[in-house]
Amino acid sequence: MEEAIKQAQGNLEGWKRTAADFENYKKRKEGENKELVEFAKEVTVAKLLPTLDSLEQALRHMPAAAAEDFEKKYQNWQAGAGGIVMQLDKVLEEVGVKKIEALGKKFDPHFHEAVRETESEQEEGMVVEELQTGFELNGKVIRPSQVVISKKP
Numbered sequence: 001m002e003e004a005i006k007q008a009q010g011n012l013e014g015w016k017r018t019a020a021d022f023e024n025y026k027k028r029k030e031g032e033n034k035e036l037v038e039f040a041k042e043v044t045v046a047k048l049l050p051t052l053d054s055l056e057q058a059l060r061h062m063p064a065a066a067a068e069d070f071e072k073k074y075q076n077w078q079a080g081a082g083g084i085v086m087q088l089d090k091v092l093e094e095v096g097v098k099k100i101e102a103l104g105k106k107f108d109p110h111f112h113e114a115v116r117e118t119e120s121e122q123e124e125g126m127v128v129e130e131l132q133t134g135f136e137l138n139g140k141v142i143r144p145s146q147v148v149i150s151k152k153p
Helices: 002-060 070-094
Strands: 097-099 112-119 127-132 135-137 140-143 145-151
Touching: 002 070, 070 097, 112 127
Parallel strands: 112 145
Antiparallel strands: 097 135, 127 145, 135 140
16 A cells, blocks of 8 residues: 555656646747747838838928929839838838738638628629728738729619
């Protein structure tokens, strides 16, 4: 009987050690996961900061309405702003964000949010206008495209 009690106590102590080791493992993994998420945020922000800098610089160089040769300056400024959008698109693509294609596609409630309908000669339920671009991250929709869809007159 004494031998069985000793063995049971040994088993209990081993179980307690294993349980404590598992709790420590869970806490360590939780900490590592938090650290990984924070690192991912840092990398994303670091990639976006140059685009933000470019945007601020573009706003500082926006041509004044009364400026001499305004049209030429405005066209140059507009081309620069377009370049900033392309720069931002590239950064988003690098972090796994993809634009949802909407214009000319059949309405899909998984990817599109219909804001209104408009009469059109196109097949009913086709996206005829995109009001706001939608985005996916790793195959998951993070914001659906806001669209106008066609209906028969």
